[in-house]
Amino acid sequence: MMLPTTSPPSRWAIPLLAVQLFLVTFCVNLQAPLVPHYAAASSYGTGAQALAFACYVGALVPALLLLAGLSDRVGRRLPLVVALLLGLVGTWLTLRWPTLVALGGARACYGLATGLVAGSGTAYMTELYGDRDDAATRGAALVAAATSLGFGTGALVTGLCLIVAPSMLPPLSLWTYLPLALAAALAVAALPAPARHPNVPWLRWPVLAPGTVPLGMAILLAWAAVGVVIGVVPSALAAHGHAAWAGFATFFVVSTGLLFQPAARRMAPVRAVRVGLALVPLGFCVLALGVVYVSLPAILAGAAVASSACYGFTYLGGLAAVNSAVAPALRARAAAGYFLFAYFGFSVPVVTSGWLADRFGMPVALALFTAALIVGSAALAVVLRRERAALTRPV
Template identity: 90%
Template structure:
């Protein structure tokens, strides 16, 4: 299936994981700098949230219209373009450190993420070959690499600001450029899976059967992440803790990696149900930490929320989607799943930013927390009811297969 002169799959797998990490590393690289850009441009929290949402404004069209692109042109070209877009976006904010340039940079990052959101999962699964657990392993490694990348960029910038607060732009932005360039060139060393030039350029994402509820779950989870990245930095900056925005972003994203092994051992629906408890709980603690300027509470809440946002909910849902469709549909099915995720990553952020400008940050966070609790509770009851109905049906039709019924109920 792959060209023989390329790297063998066992070496290509870690290389692809590093490349996906670097694509997502750039996304939140400037998160701790958002208040600085806003102050330089004379804008408030609402404008910051809008610039942040430019990421999704470019990502969603990519998911909608380019979900099947990698099936036609191959997996490597979209990956190389994504890395170069990350480089271009970072250079844009280095050249013009303003909120407008940040919006343009985040549009570059959104297009980059949209190009690899579905194809990266499909590519990783293909590299695992004919193994029975290829879909699960592929989804798990992609989830680990991307969740670590989304948070680490902000963390590195935050550390640079703490170590050298007067050095702007921080070294982290300059250091990313050569890494992204080398990674883009290294795409040529990856195996080249078969292309299908007869497929149309534009194909819609697909929804894997029975996974709409899992999509709504990741929507709620990533809404919490979006508010932390897009709105919380301005609240921290108002109290003189702007550099801590990088830690907040890292904790709410990348610490979820610690919980992914536990999520892999759980049935997907059970993992998602656990996430529906942890997301509102964690965000409530985090919001109290923001309002009362308590950094330990903020970071503890971020870890609790992240255990679901990039642990149980993210991995459970992605693994279920990856396994629910034929190999030919994996890229488009993953794109469909991420459409839910990034809707949650955008609309609540802009709404919360507007509420913060109009009524104050405590009111905005309180309203979002209430909405998150109500949505999570309603979805948990829906999933529980569907699982019970499925278990009842399985027991009635196959009474001798109790273990299978128990797995379905889980």
């Protein structure tokens, strides 16, 4: 059953929550264009850079595993406040110590923050839409839009700062985020407070709705492509004097997917995921060729095509299907289960690709990853075609 709110939502509640979720994710890739600077200051290679980025998932996965139902017990607002403050702390760490080690600590803060709102944010947004028949779809769509824009915009703003004022380190984008995050945390008090359920256990595992494992595997592949772009590609661009363009590559591989979400919403969720499975390897192949041959237009074009799936068709289609396939009381935990797949893809392939790049060179690492994307996407497209019926049965 839908979790009731102790006060009716105001006309500003839905956009305010969207802005707050945007700011939680805005900081996640804020330092992406700065990774070569941190690595140079710390004398580490590509593998270490990828490992620092993977600290994000090292904190996020335990949060998803252990705290998936926390917001049902303490309310939706407290995890949101903590997430915004963790974003502030993580950004301050890299301002205070601009090194790869501090970046790892910041990424851990961001991972815990994202883990706190990954499931509860989707459930909260759906609840704010009330008893509408399409509340689950609308809630998932707005969360997907706010977070995909946030994940890419932080890197874009930092990249623009580096182009406009390359000698200003740290860039203005990091300093500006601190008061914004603090103001957003204070503004959580303006949101309606869903009723708490103090009798539910503190620790509850995520849940997987029947038939949704292929959807999880699809977002795993899609976000693996995103992770490689964010964690590995900046060093390749820096090697050719294009470090500032890492922010644009991150933005294109994340936030341009927002442009395709309206098209994804008009499709059946599973069909949207299958379209995404065709676009992810295609876009990454173009991007990989752009990296190998140092073609910025190819890098950005490939990133945009991949993003149409990573944060457009695959992300929105899968999240909407999962959100609709479970009872309202399970939505936070079901979304957490979906994001477990996503963030596994965001970490392990990135570290593996970084290690391969250090050992065998960037072209070999990208070629192997592209081949894995092609094989995995083709296999999943076949599986999803067979299991569409299971995804229409609510738990």
